[in-house]
Amino acid sequence: MRNLWMELMPDEYVPSVYAIDLDKLRDGGRRLLLSDLDNTLVPWNDEAVPAALSAWYKRVVASGMDLCIVSNNRHPRVSEFAQQLGARAIPAAKKPKPQAFLAAMASFDAAPEQTVMVGDQLFTDIRGARRLGIYTILVLPVSNREWWGTRLTRLAERAAFKMLERRGLVRPIQEGGRE
Numbered sequence: 001m002r003n004l005w006m007e008l009m010p011d012e013y014v015p016s017v018y019a020i021d022l023d024k025l026r027d028g029g030r031r032l033l034l035s036d037l038d039n040t041l042v043p044w045n046d047e048a049v050p051a052a053l054s055a056w057y058k059r060v061v062a063s064g065m066d067l068c069i070v071s072n073n074r075h076p077r078v079s080e081f082a083q084q085l086g087a088r089a090i091p092a093a094k095k096p097k098p099q100a101f102l103a104a105m106a107s108f109d110a111a112p113e114q115t116v117m118v119g120d121q122l123f124t125d126i127r128g129a130r131r132l133g134i135y136t137i138l139v140l141p142v143s144n145r146e147w148w149g150t151r152l153t154r155l156a157e158r159a160a161f162k163m164l165e166r167r168g169l170v171r172p173i174q175e176g177g178r179e
Contacts, residue, residue, distance in 0.1 A: 007127045008160055010138035015172045017041060017118060017139060018056055022063040025116055030135060032110035033060055034101065036119035037071040037078055037089075043143035044150075047077065049084045057085055068104045070095065070117070072124060096128030121150070122157050122164075140174050 014020060017040065025033070038044040041053055060067050069089040071078045082089030088107065093100030105115055112133040119125020120141045129136045146154070161169070 007130045008122045009130075009164055009167065009169060010122075010126050010136045012137040013139075013169060013172055014137060015140050015174050016142070018052065019139075019172070020118065020137060022059060022065065025135075026063050026065060028135075030114055030116050031065050032105065032108045032115045033065050033067045034070045034104050034115060034117045034129070034134070035067060036095075036117075036121070036125050037069050037081060038073055039120045039141040039143055039146060039150075040118060040125070040139055041069070041142070042081075044146050045073075045077070047081060049081065054085065057087065066108050066110075068108065070100050070104055095124040096131065098128065098132055101129060101132055101134065121153065122160055123153055140172065 012020075017035065035041060042048075042050065057067060067085075067087045069078060069082045069085075069087055070093045071089065071091055072093050072095055073091060075091040078089050078091035088104075090100045090104055095101075101115075101117070105112065113135075115129075116135045116137060117125055117129035118137045118139060119129075120139050122138070126136045126138055161171075165171070
């Protein structure tokens with residue numbers, strides 16, 4: 001079970017993408033940022049790119065990093081959202097399987113040690129990336145609104161969080177003061 005817990009333990013846990021220290025990542029040799037879409041960048045199935053997210057994306061690019069959205073959601077929505085943002089995307093990723101992570105890294109010619117995965121789910125985003133040696137950042141979900149399958153997974157996540165907290169994981173305080 002030790003390996004499973006190590007696969008689920010994120011390298012960082014922050015309230016949102018806006019709290020990520022891009023300079024620290026870049027200075028640590030990271031140049032590719034992979035990000036989940038739903039409840040990581042925007043609420044589930046939202047189609048509009050918020051102004052704050054556009055500004056954050058500009059900071060990612062200005063820091064010298066590339067962004068690729070890696071989402072299990074369907075093709076048209078993910079691709080259209082990425083296009084609006086100005087980023088690339090891999091839809092229908094089937095995370096935690098490695099293929100989408102590997103394809104994203106190959107398309108940017110980046111190695112795992114140059115890559116960061118940002119997501120809101122332990123079992124898909126964090127586990128899938130950690131198994132490949134990718135640095136991981138867990139964020140609090142943007143919204144409580146989720147696909148029914150994700151809601152089921154969150155039940156198992158609750159138990160996993162208890163075990164990870166015993167191993168030192170500290171839940172960040174949500175922006176706006178809520179935990």
